[in-house]
Amino acid sequence: MNSSRSSVTTALYQLHEVGQRFGQHQVLQSINLTVNSGATCVLLGPSGCGKTTLLRLLAGLEAPTSGRIDFRQQTLPTSNEALRQYRQSLGYVIQEGGLFPHLNGWQNLALPAQYAGWSEDQTHARIEHLQQLMQLPAGLLQRHPGQISGGQRQRLALMRALMLDPEVLLMDEPLGALDPMIRYELQQELKALFQQLNKTVVLVTHDLPEAAWFAHHIVLLRDGHITQQGQLNEFVEQPADAFVEQFIQAQRGIALGDSA
Amino acid sequence: MKTPLAIKFALCLCILASVMLSNGLLAQDTQQGHKAESPTLTVASKSFTESVILAELLRQLAVDSGSASEHISQLGGTRIVWNALLAGEIDAYVDYSGTLQQEILQLSGSTSWDALAEGLAEYGVRISRPLGFNNTYALGMPQELAKSLGLERISQLREHPDVVMGFSNEFMDRPDGWPGVRMNYQLPQQSVTGLDHDLAYRALQSGDIQLTDLYSTDAEVDYYQLQVLDDDEHFFPPYQALIVYRADVENRFPEVLTAWKQLTGHIDATQMSQMNAQVKIHGKGEAQVASTFLQAQLGITSMAQGIAKPSALSEVARYTWDHLQLVLVSLFMAIVVAIPLGIFAAKNASIGRGILALSSVLQTIPSLALFVVLIPLLGIGAAPAIAALFLYSLLPIVRNTHSGLTQIPQHLQDSSRALGLSPGYRLRRIELPLALPTIIAGIQTAAVINVGTATLAALVGAGGYGQPILTGIRLDDFGLILQGAAPAALMAVAVQGGFQWLGGRLTAKH
Numbered sequence: 001m002n003s004s005r006s007s008v009t010t011a012l013y014q015l016h017e018v019g020q021r022f023g024q025h026q027v028l029q030s031i032n033l034t035v036n037s038g039a040t041c042v043l044l045g046p047s048g049c050g051k052t053t054l055l056r057l058l059a060g061l062e063a064p065t066s067g068r069i070d071f072r073q074q075t076l077p078t079s080n081e082a083l084r085q086y087r088q089s090l091g092y093v094i095q096e097g098g099l100f101p102h103l104n105g106w107q108n109l110a111l112p113a114q115y116a117g118w119s120e121d122q123t124h125a126r127i128e129h130l131q132q133l134m135q136l137p138a139g140l141l142q143r144h145p146g147q148i149s150g151g152q153r154q155r156l157a158l159m160r161a162l163m164l165d166p167e168v169l170l171m172d173e174p175l176g177a178l179d180p181m182i183r184y185e186l187q188q189e190l191k192a193l194f195q196q197l198n199k200t201v202v203l204v205t206h207d208l209p210e211a212a213w214f215a216h217h218i219v220l221l222r223d224g225h226i227t228q229q230g231q232l233n234e235f236v237e238q239p240a241d242a243f244v245e246q247f248i249q250a251q252r253g254i255a256l257g258d259s260a
Numbered sequence: 261m262k263t264p265l266a267i268k269f270a271l272c273l274c275i276l277a278s279v280m281l282s283n284g285l286l287a288q289d290t291q292q293g294h295k296a297e298s299p300t301l302t303v304a305s306k307s308f309t310e311s312v313i314l315a316e317l318l319r320q321l322a323v324d325s326g327s328a329s330e331h332i333s334q335l336g337g338t339r340i341v342w343n344a345l346l347a348g349e350i351d352a353y354v355d356y357s358g359t360l361q362q363e364i365l366q367l368s369g370s371t372s373w374d375a376l377a378e379g380l381a382e383y384g385v386r387i388s389r390p391l392g393f394n395n396t397y398a399l400g401m402p403q404e405l406a407k408s409l410g411l412e413r414i415s416q417l418r419e420h421p422d423v424v425m426g427f428s429n430e431f432m433d434r435p436d437g438w439p440g441v442r443m444n445y446q447l448p449q450q451s452v453t454g455l456d457h458d459l460a461y462r463a464l465q466s467g468d469i470q471l472t473d474l475y476s477t478d479a480e481v482d483y484y485q486l487q488v489l490d491d492d493e494h495f496f497p498p499y500q501a502l503i504v505y506r507a508d509v510e511n512r513f514p515e516v517l518t519a520w521k522q523l524t525g526h527i528d529a530t531q532m533s534q535m536n537a538q539v540k541i542h543g544k545g546e547a548q549v550a551s552t553f554l555q556a557q558l559g560i561t562s563m564a565q566g567i568a569k570p571s572a573l574s575e576v577a578r579y580t581w582d583h584l585q586l587v588l589v590s591l592f593m594a595i596v597v598a599i600p601l602g603i604f605a606a607k608n609a610s611i612g613r614g615i616l617a618l619s620s621v622l623q624t625i626p627s628l629a630l631f632v633v634l635i636p637l638l639g640i641g642a643a644p645a646i647a648a649l650f651l652y653s654l655l656p657i658v659r660n661t662h663s664g665l666t667q668i669p670q671h672l673q674d675s676s677r678a679l680g681l682s683p684g685y686r687l688r689r690i691e692l693p694l695a696l697p698t699i700i701a702g703i704q705t706a707a708v709i710n711v712g713t714a715t716l717a718a719l720v721g722a723g724g725y726g727q728p729i730l731t732g733i734r735l736d737d738f739g740l741i742l743q744g745a746a747p748a749a750l751m752a753v754a755v756q757g758g759f760q761w762l763g764g765r766l767t768a769k770h
Contacts (some may be wrong), residue, residue: 059674061677061678083680084680084681085680086680087679087680088679090678092674092675094671094675096611096669096677098671098672098674098675099675100672100675101694102690102693102694102696111679112680112681115685145473186509
């Protein structure tokens, strides 16, 4: 499936020496990274390592203080108008869901479509399609985000992100607030979905097993720079330094069981 | 559905406010129209009984001489009446030579009538010859206390530094009041409280204060058995009552001026004191007391007093309507201005700080001071009151709009930006609805404050619940005070409850 697209590997994002500082604080430094079209790239690292900031840079919510971010060989725009257009080709999902509490589920989903000027029929059809895709009961859409469970909220958030059928999904700990059972279930579903829809995904997590499950490409960050990037087995077999080794060991010990 | 509810509410407010606005404007138009055709002479009084009686004398004499005349009673103080006179909102009132000399012309030393007339002529204002009595300031204390302390003269207060003093607020501030007395007599008393003149007698009676300022024609001097301390160093200038009027009255109402001349030199201190007592102690109406005086002294049977007193219920209804009008029109204008200001402040941090600071400063201006500034611009009546209430309403609404918008959680701001929505669309569909409960709470605060502050509107002749409160305080009539205070409190509670219900409806599902 999708062999025509996945057989030709093209770089969707290319980051050159990207840095970001807030006042005195250098949050990101010398980030060089390529995200391939159709691939899932996972930004991994302990909290405070800069992975969320990196995702916000990709979403155009912040502009880097140094370096360059290319999207399809073009530097990310800086003008508001062009940025808005760029963002409409993204789906952005965060841990809290980012659903608007004053709108019910249906209104939350319809918002980007209404702004894009879709007809009502088109919007209805799209929501129905996504509802089947995400297996969300129809009645839930009449409720407000505060009235549904955490797992349902994240499904809804993902549906909204997919509403305009964007090329890229940027996800910041999308499953971080869920209990383990729901989280496991959604991990299964999402991976299938990413493959089925052939989306390029950049996903932030601090959880190694989750990274391993999703990622074609793992990027491990520490204190604002990339310590190591590549396939999971490279991290295990050739850790770049003691920190990588420790990070892998610590999470393998808990979640994957001791393989020794 | 929440948005429609908010819109419905806003619409209702809009309609109500615009109806009231156009009502007010229409009323003003017809008034002005009247002025052009059959001119009305407007007299005014300050908010103490003697002033109200004297203005009533002026009005009845004017009517008796064939002119239409109205009396705007108990305005907030000398400055307000003076500014209204200069603005042409009123034509005449009675003031005292000492007040005119010190407060208006700011002349020191003793001034002759001619000097006074000359000084006032520069403002286009004329004065009559003195009416007769000298209502000068005096200091008084209960006779028994004065006797036990051996106090007869003001200079003797030097030896009694512990005497507890309470003065009317005006007396506290005026150079010819307490500051002057204290300097002139070198008095040692430090702790002095300011209070309403009419409350001072009660405070004397209850022993909370021992000495207060009096007017020598006050009805209470005898009634409360007060000892007036002798002004042995002749500090207080004479306070001859005289009619102060605009120069154009001479052309517009020559016959009225002739009628008023009958009063000059015809009211002595005893007569004035008796008239005051008739109102304050025997509970007669000012109009009735004035007409009795005119009949007894000048042989004039006035036809001007025959207005039947409306029932208390219809009075309260009228106060309520006036009060509601003040509150709603000012609130509506504040909403229209403050919400965009608040949005602007939230989107431009540096200018926003300026806007918030400015609206905070507005809030701290005392309402009387604000009225004094506004009268030259807007005259008296509802307009300056609404303008003042409008200015006071800005801060809570601007502040809450600002904080409602800036306190939207970061993740919601990020998500709305990440959806690629334009700033205007974000504001309309996401930010304002999210901030709405906070904004409504700001409007609620403004409305409740307005209901309270609007009681001061009576000081500039705007009516409302302040009217019976002012009169009630002046006449020491608790029932009358309640007629204004109780419905004002009810209105505040209702407004509070209404907005809470609305806020609750809006956040029910969040």
